[in-house]
Amino acid sequence: MNNSNNGKNGTNGDHATGSEPVLRIRDLRKTYMQGKIPVHALDGVSFDVKKGELLSIVGPSGSGKSTLLSMIGLLDRPTDGSVFIDGVEITKAKESEAPRIRREKIGFVFQHFNLLSTLTAMENVDIAMRFRGTSKNRRKERAFELLTMVGLGDRVKHKPSELSGGQQQRVAIARALSNEPAILLADEPTGAVDTKTREVIVELLKGLSEKGQTIIIVTHDMEVARETERIITMRDGKIATDTGGR
Amino acid sequence: MFDLIIRSMTQRKMRTGLTIFGIALGIFAVVVMGGMSEHMTLFIDKSLKLVGSNIQVEPDGTFGGIGTLDESKIRQVKRVPGVTDAYGILITSLDPESGGGGFTGGDMVFGVDPEQQMKDAKLTSGRYLIPGDGYKAVVGSSIARKFNLKVGDELEMKSKRLQRTSSITETRNVSVVGILEYTGSFFDTSVQIPLDRAQKFYKMENTVSLIYAKYAPGSDSTEIARRIELSVENVKSKSPEQNRKEIEGQLVIFSLITISAAVLAAIIGGLSVMNTMLMSVSERTKEFGLLKALGAERKTILFMTMGEAALMGVIGGITGIVAGGILTHFLNKSFEAQGSALFAITPRLILVGLLFAISLGVICGTYPAYRATKMSPMEALRYE
Numbered sequence: 001m002n003n004s005n006n007g008k009n010g011t012n013g014d015h016a017t018g019s020e021p022v023l024r025i026r027d028l029r030k031t032y033m034q035g036k037i038p039v040h041a042l043d044g045v046s047f048d049v050k051k052g053e054l055l056s057i058v059g060p061s062g063s064g065k066s067t068l069l070s071m072i073g074l075l076d077r078p079t080d081g082s083v084f085i086d087g088v089e090i091t092k093a094k095e096s097e098a099p100r101i102r103r104e105k106i107g108f109v110f111q112h113f114n115l116l117s118t119l120t121a122m123e124n125v126d127i128a129m130r131f132r133g134t135s136k137n138r139r140k141e142r143a144f145e146l147l148t149m150v151g152l153g154d155r156v157k158h159k160p161s162e163l164s165g166g167q168q169q170r171v172a173i174a175r176a177l178s179n180e181p182a183i184l185l186a187d188e189p190t191g192a193v194d195t196k197t198r199e200v201i202v203e204l205l206k207g208l209s210e211k212g213q214t215i216i217i218v219t220h221d222m223e224v225a226r227e228t229e230r231i232i233t234m235r236d237g238k239i240a241t242d243t244g245g246r
Numbered sequence: 247m248f249d250l251i252i253r254s255m256t257q258r259k260m261r262t263g264l265t266i267f268g269i270a271l272g273i274f275a276v277v278v279m280g281g282m283s284e285h286m287t288l289f290i291d292k293s294l295k296l297v298g299s300n301i302q303v304e305p306d307g308t309f310g311g312i313g314t315l316d317e318s319k320i321r322q323v324k325r326v327p328g329v330t331d332a333y334g335i336l337i338t339s340l341d342p343e344s345g346g347g348g349f350t351g352g353d354m355v356f357g358v359d360p361e362q363q364m365k366d367a368k369l370t371s372g373r374y375l376i377p378g379d380g381y382k383a384v385v386g387s388s389i390a391r392k393f394n395l396k397v398g399d400e401l402e403m404k405s406k407r408l409q410r411t412s413s414i415t416e417t418r419n420v421s422v423v424g425i426l427e428y429t430g431s432f433f434d435t436s437v438q439i440p441l442d443r444a445q446k447f448y449k450m451e452n453t454v455s456l457i458y459a460k461y462a463p464g465s466d467s468t469e470i471a472r473r474i475e476l477s478v479e480n481v482k483s484k485s486p487e488q489n490r491k492e493i494e495g496q497l498v499i500f501s502l503i504t505i506s507a508a509v510l511a512a513i514i515g516g517l518s519v520m521n522t523m524l525m526s527v528s529e530r531t532k533e534f535g536l537l538k539a540l541g542a543e544r545k546t547i548l549f550m551t552m553g554e555a556a557l558m559g560v561i562g563g564i565t566g567i568v569a570g571g572i573l574t575h576f577l578n579k580s581f582e583a584q585g586s587a588l589f590a591i592t593p594r595l596i597l598v599g600l601l602f603a604i605s606l607g608v609i610c611g612t613y614p615a616y617r618a619t620k621m622s623p624m625e626a627l628r629y630e
Contacts, residue, residue, distance in 0.1 A: 070624050073539070075539060075622070075623045075624040075627075076622070076624050099538065099541050099542060099543045099544075100541065102538075102539060102540070102541040103540060103541020103542075104541070108539050108540070110627065114532065114536045114627065116533060116536070118253045118254070118257050119253070127250075127537075127540065128540040128541065130247070131537075131540060131541045131542045131543065131546060132541065175540070179541070
């Protein structure tokens with residue numbers, strides 16, 4: 001069922017815990033101009049995501065899934081429509097408020113990890129908390145805690161070049177979690193790792209979801225998508241299917 | 247954030263090193279050229295201070311050089327209303343064969359009236375001249391060092407006169423009765439002997455080079471100087487302020503050279519900082535995008551890039567100042583053996599050099615930093 005037309009806050013009741021949605025997306029549109037031709041990367045997307053949900057967004061290249069992710073992450077602005085996180089409409093936030101929203105509400109995990117090569121695993125996790133003004137001791141404590149949780153407690157002093165792809169992605173996940181975000185956005189998190197590592201990453205994300213972390217994964221990989229409790233399939237900037245209602 | 251700046255710099259050692267070297271070279275030039283200018287300014291400043299607040303009367307038509315005035319003009323000057331006293335001095339070169347002389351260079355002999363002797367320069371040993379002294383001399387610190395003189399030693403003066411096609415050189419020894427302390431002024435390279443003996447030895451009886459007119463404190467020196475010019479024929483008269491202005495005017499060309507060097511240094515150093523920072527920013531496009539995605543504010547990224555540029559400025563500045571300081575120190579040492587220093591590295595110059603280096607770093611780091619903050623995190627993250 002496509003619940004994109006459902007539209008009622010927290011009343012769709014079609015999924016999981018039945019609590020208030022962490023994320024609400026309403027009629028989201030993004031139009032790029034390719035020369036003089038408008039390209040509708042997002043064409044009226046609406047859905048809700050509840051706290052603790054593990055959701056994957058799949059679809060062919062150009063279907064708008066990455067655009068959708070960057071709108072949720074406030075990395076880009078929609079042409080029209082709204083994104084609410086914890087009831088706050090972030091699409092109306094001023095440019096100067098964007099960094100605060102990003103660091104407080106969103107945790108990013110990227111396909112190519114995007115760790116800072118000059119910093120150790122510990123420092124890579126630490127850096128996200130700096131921008132929030134967390135005290136040094138607290139940062140250290142939390143970074144160690146998170147790295148231990150992702151199974152890298154013995155690798156804290158290692159630089160990215162000394163870590164395997166899977167280990168780097170786990171550092172990136174620890175970093176994304178450091179500021180206790182409302183939503184963890186993972187853009188092809190298993191795109192650059194082997195099959196075995198993929199399982200480790202997916203298990204890690206599933207574990208986090210069970211602990212109440214809301215996670216949205218954008219992926220090409222149906223193997224990964226099948227592991228999640230809800231799959232939204234995008235096509236031509238629209239939601240084609242949403243298993244959320246099953 | 248400071249540790250991140252340091253890391254960024256140390257990660258690209260070669261480039262950071264070259265940039266710092268560029269700034270250091272620029273500041274080095276500023277320090278060396280500025281040191282010369284500072285020395286010149288201090289020298290003239292101290293000289294003028296020691297000469298005191300007297301009106302200077304010189305023959306009309308001389309330009310910077312030393313002319314001659316008839317001694318009778320002293321009496322005429324004294325009669326000018328407002329003038330309380332006047333005296334003449336005779337200035338010649340200690341060794342005419344080696345050239346030199348003039349206000350700013352070379353060893354000079356001052357024929358002075360012992361009673362009018364300028365005592366602002368303190369003695370390190372011996373005494374000042376007293377009335378009735380014969381061929382006695384009070385010498386400046388540089389002269390004493392150059393000729394290795396102590397009180398009681400003899401110093402040879404030379405005079406040279408042209409007679410038809412040949413020149414006659416005469417020599418005469420004077421005995422040193424006093425040695426002045428270092429003043430950083432023309433006193434250091436001066437030999438003061440009684441005026442009458444100077445006139446006799448140089449065959450310049452009844453002649454002086456300059457007349458100094460004293461006036462009552464609080465009166466208008468410019469007005470009195472003008473009165474002297476009107477009442478005494480063929481003289482040019484300058485109040486202390488006019489004298490200072492004239493000399494400072496002559497320093498302008500010197501300053502222009504210094505400023506040009508500084509501007510050149512700024513361009514070279516600045517371009518090297520800008521180039522480095524632009525390369526650094528485009529290399530770190532992805533990093534800045536990531537930091538933004540992680541919630542870094544624009545000002546944080548601005549601080550990181552500008553901080554890096556400023557830090558390179560500070561390090562380059564300090565290196566340049568230290569290198570310039572060392573070079574001028576050794577140059578001064580070698581010039582001192584010949585009697586005079588050439589550079590003065592003043593606290594003011596150090597401060598200017600440092601501020602210059604930092605602002606160079608900051609100004610030339612601004613554009614790259616601006617570019618870094620303008621980056622959209624989405625685009626930056628896609629950047630390969």
